[in-house]
Amino acid sequence: MRKILFLLFIVLFAESKAQTCVKLWGENPDDYRKNKVKLYCYPADRQKDNKCAVIFCPGGSYCYLAKENEGFYPAKVFQNQGFNSFVLLYRRGIKGNHYPSQMQDLEKALEYVRENFSFQKIGVCGFSAGGHLSGTSAVYLKTDFNIMIYPVVTMQDGYVHKKSRRNLLGQHYTKAQKDSMSLELNTQKKLPPIFLIACKDDPIVKYQNSVMLADSLKASNQNFKFTLYEHGGHGFGVNPKLIKGADKKAAFWYEDFFNWFETVVFSSF
Numbered sequence: 001m002r003k004i005l006f007l008l009f010i011v012l013f014a015e016s017k018a019q020t021c022v023k024l025w026g027e028n029p030d031d032y033r034k035n036k037v038k039l040y041c042y043p044a045d046r047q048k049d050n051k052c053a054v055i056f057c058p059g060g061s062y063c064y065l066a067k068e069n070e071g072f073y074p075a076k077v078f079q080n081q082g083f084n085s086f087v088l089l090y091r092r093g094i095k096g097n098h099y100p101s102q103m104q105d106l107e108k109a110l111e112y113v114r115e116n117f118s119f120q121k122i123g124v125c126g127f128s129a130g131g132h133l134s135g136t137s138a139v140y141l142k143t144d145f146n147i148m149i150y151p152v153v154t155m156q157d158g159y160v161h162k163k164s165r166r167n168l169l170g171q172h173y174t175k176a177q178k179d180s181m182s183l184e185l186n187t188q189k190k191l192p193p194i195f196l197i198a199c200k201d202d203p204i205v206k207y208q209n210s211v212m213l214a215d216s217l218k219a220s221n222q223n224f225k226f227t228l229y230e231h232g233g234h235g236f237g238v239n240p241k242l243i244k245g246a247d248k249k250a251a252f253w254y255e256d257f258f259n260w261f262e263t264v265v266f267s268s269f
Contacts, residue, residue, distance in 0.1 A: 024108045033095055037105050039112060040087040042075050048082035050266070052121040054147070055086045055109050059128025059235070062102065062167035063094045069237040070127035070149075077238050077254055078125075086113060090133070093167025099177060102133055102168070107141055121145060121265060123192075127237060128152060128205060129164045135183040135213070138191050145265045147195045147257060150202055150234055153209035155182045161205045184212040187220045193265050194224040197253050199232030225260050227253070 020041040025034035044050070056078075058070040065071070067089060075085035090105035091097035106124065113122055123145035126134030131151025138146040152164045155178045169177055179185055194217065198210035207228065214226040232243050232250030240248035 022112065024105065024112060033091055033097055033101075036089065036095075037091060037108070038089045039109050040072070040075070040089075042079045042085040042087075044079055044082050044084045048080070049084065050082040051119055052082075052266070053084040053086065053113055053117065053119040053123070054078050055088055055106070055113065055122070055124045057088050057090065057106065057124060057126035057130035057133045059126070059130040060092065061161070061163040062092050062129045062132075063163065064092065065089055066127070066235065066237070069235070069239060069242070070130060074125065074127075074238045074254070081254075081258055084117070084119060093170070098170040099168050099173075099181065103136055103140065106133055106137055110137070110141060110143070123147065123265075125149070126151065128234065129161075129168070132164065132168075132181075132183065135194075136181065138194060139183060139186045139189075143192050145193045145195070145261070146191075148197075148210070148213075149237075149253065150198050150205055150207075150232075151196070151210060151213075152205050153183045153213045155179075156185075159206045159208045159212070161209070164205075184216040187213075187216045187222060191217070191220075191222050194222065195257050195260055196224060196226045197229065197250065198227075199229045199234070199250055201231055202234045204234040223264065225256075225264070227256065 022039045024037045056071050056075050058065045058067045060066050071087040075087050079085045088109045091101040121144040124134040124137045124143050125147035127149045129152050131148040134146050134148050137143050152161045155165050198207040200207050217224045229250040231247040236242040236251050240251035
């Protein structure tokens with residue numbers, strides 16, 4: 001049944017287009033690299049609209065963007081569930097855009113959504129490096145909930161994803177920058193509810209990133225849900241076909257999220 005539903009979703013997605021694409025920094029920004037910063041909008045159907053929004057941040061090591069699999073596809077899944085979905089194409093290190101460019105783009109996206117819509121809750125969902133970006137918004141920006149899927153978490157030696165750190169912080173980062181962008185070190189203040197998943201067989205971002213964050217969130221008494229899957233790997237987004245082997249449960253993480261959202265976040269309205 002899940003396979004049939006997913007194939008149906010792919011067909012619906014192929015027939016669906018975003019209603020709006022916004023250049024967040026305007027037509028003539030002060031930096032030409034901001035011209036590529038875009039926000040794609042997928043409004044929920046009126047009959048399903050739950051008055052909540054999610055901004056999706058695709059992953060890609062802060063170097064490129066997996067905008068289809070970790071942006072447009074999950075946005076459509078959430079749209080069909082009644083969420084107003086947005087996909088953010090943010091600046092990356094490959095073009096010389098290092099910290100804090102990515103956070104500035106996400107902050108601009110949050111401002112745009114708040115200024116142009118009247119949603120009751122606005123959250124951020126990110127994958128891999130985009131999961132790290134989602135986490136930074138939980139710590140440093142104002143969000144109502146956050147979703148972190150197989151995320152980069154730490155910038156410290158040991159479990160760091162070096163490519164993401166290099167593209168985010170550049171070659172000559174300071175200790176203060178490294179510490180401030182290590183999410184597990186910055187959970188002391190009250191954070192929004194966080195939904196977090198990782199896979200033990202992830203070959204790209206060590207799953208210990210998420211374990212460290214979960215331990216830190218627990219120690220600071222935060223509201224969060226952490227699921228560690230045995231299988232799934234990395235980069236699957238919401239597509240079970242991208243998971244090798246028969247165990248594809250991780251690709252359906254969004255089902256667990258929708259249930260969690262109903263009981264933990266939506267009920268707090």
